[in-house]
Amino acid sequence: MNAALKLPVEPWARRLVLLEIALPVVLLVLGIYAGLLQVLFRAGVIQAAEFWGWEYYQALTLHGIVNAIVFTTFFAVAFGNALVPYALGTKLPLRWAWVSGIMMIVGTLMAAWAILAGKASVLYTFYPPLMAHPFFYLGAALLIIGSWIAFFNWIPLYLRWRREHPGEKTPLAVVGMFATFIVWLIATVAVAVEVVVLLLPWSLGWTQEVNVPLARMLFWFFGHPLVYFWLLPAYTMYYTMLPRLGGGKLYSDKVARLVFMMFILFSIPVGAHHQFAEPAISSGSKLLHSFLTFAVALPSLLTAFTLAASLEYGARQRGARGLFDWIVKQPFFSTDGWMFSYLIAGLVIFIMGGISGIINASYSMNLLVHNTSWLPGHFHLTVAGPVLLAFLGMSLHLLATYTGKAIRLKRLAVAVPYLWLIGVFIFSWGMMRGGLHGEPRRTNLGMSYLNPDSPFYHPEWKLYVTVTMIGGIIMTLAMIAYFTVFFATALRSRTKEPAAEFPLSEAYHDEPVGALANLRPWVITAIVLIVIAYTPMVRDVLRGTFSNAPGYEPHNPAPVNQIEQLDTSP
């Protein structure tokens, strides 16, 4: 593999990207520790409400927020801040990039404080009428708005590039990152409305009650596209870097662009597939969203083909023959192109994640698995599979290139994704099998269902929770290895000049792309689809909701406004 193009980066742009990479990795240490606790609680090894001051649901809130919201959002912004200017051959405008970064950091610290202080044990979905401290909502709002600003900061770069390069195709990396943030922008408008209009004033005591089904609809308008926001930066790496790391070329540039456009189209109007078991939404809306969910599976199926074809092309160039030889001839353990291991392991995990996802999306079949441990079993094969590994790999790459420090313990770095793969497969087998037997998610099983002294004891789940625990411990070990590599690299002294450097692939089929060249028609069609999918649902929710609800703190069955009245009465 010949060396990738290196571009110099201004010191303050470097520092920003490094900060946006390092802070979430440090927080991830806490998030992973919480994950380890969860498997121990659930296996009945810890039979208590808390462990060393970490209450189960408080730790679970931290786990969801840090791993799935903070780490992913920071990473997407940092990656875009590095990749978009690189691919366009320009520089990152610093002022707004820093404004965005600081907003995100302040927001994260506010929410982290609320969670660690035990004032926001509402889980990462923060369903009302459970109520958290205002700082939790304010922090979430700052994080989201900060990420919008990062995106707005790239748009002028893109427009200028188009003016200066008439008739040229937009670099694929930029298409990928813009698709990511277009989906994110549209989706987060709904959750911003939920947080800023409904929940923040309510938690401050300015309003008394909240419309719960409406809040839930707004949350899931955001909640599903959220998973594509996680996935699309990983897809960007798969399409623009994996073929080259595998020694080949991207099989088809056009299909890659089509895939990103399909994600813009279908990512959003699918929220009701998280709400199959709920009142106030008609089965017609649920079926329509289920249908559109199948549509959004299409780009992933195409991706499976295109990526396999790209890898096969690479291996055949290196002399692979026969039907399966090309699979064996991938550089799985290469330390030069070490990032290959992170991407390929994630893809293998994603095969299982995708299949289980289609099951979840299947309307009435969802009733079998809804809110059982099957669900976390499934999404550790997506967000804690391809997404996590791609993000970890790229974080390490950015650390190394932006600080100019060669990666230490490279062999260990290459082992991490495979160790994780083994761990997460074992973990998810336990979670999913247990789920099919009714094991609930979001539940401190060690206090009841897996506690022989409890009237609720379910010995038939013992096997599943134990397997889950073993998988979870292996995952933890993989992460300890990763943190070791990351911090050992960060703490060494500089070995080369810092620079931006991404192994971008060439295309094998590089055709003109026609209507795919332009984002606008796709965004407009996406908005039309959203209106079609959500208009009947908004009507359902407004018609089917009879009353609003006051807020509750998780530890008290009396509504917050009644407790306050008691406090102030003489």
Place this chain on the structure above:
Amino acid sequence: MDRIEKTVMVIAIVLLVVFFGAIVVAATSYGVDVPTCVTDRKPFVESAPPFKTSDQPLRYEVHTVARMWMFDPPEITVPPGAEIDFYLSSADVVHGYHVEGTNINLMAVPGAVTYARLKFDREGSYSVLCHEYCGTAHHLMAGTIVVSHRAMEGEQ
């Protein structure tokens, strides 16, 4: 796009259409459906144990209220073959209602009523779990459905 890619695209679309078709067939021909929007019932805070709504011998209706951290009624008993209309409401936060080993998997959402129907043929005791986080003691929120011949005898 070359020929193989077009073929793959067609196969993928056909596959998804078949999957979705199976769902629609299950819902329309076999009545395997999801809970839906009930607009003629107000959320209730008074529960009601299984009671008969019609002359048909084994048709029951039950009104369950979910609250932090119990189901009301916590236990219900019906004879084998009973077909139950479940109406579920929440008195405080969001809860879940999952009857183990069945398709009764519902959310109790404040402000609305959830509805589903199921026939219980097999005798035995079914656990009902709250499977949505509802606060500090969420893991202690469970109930039972007992399907037993004895329920017959108690009836007039």
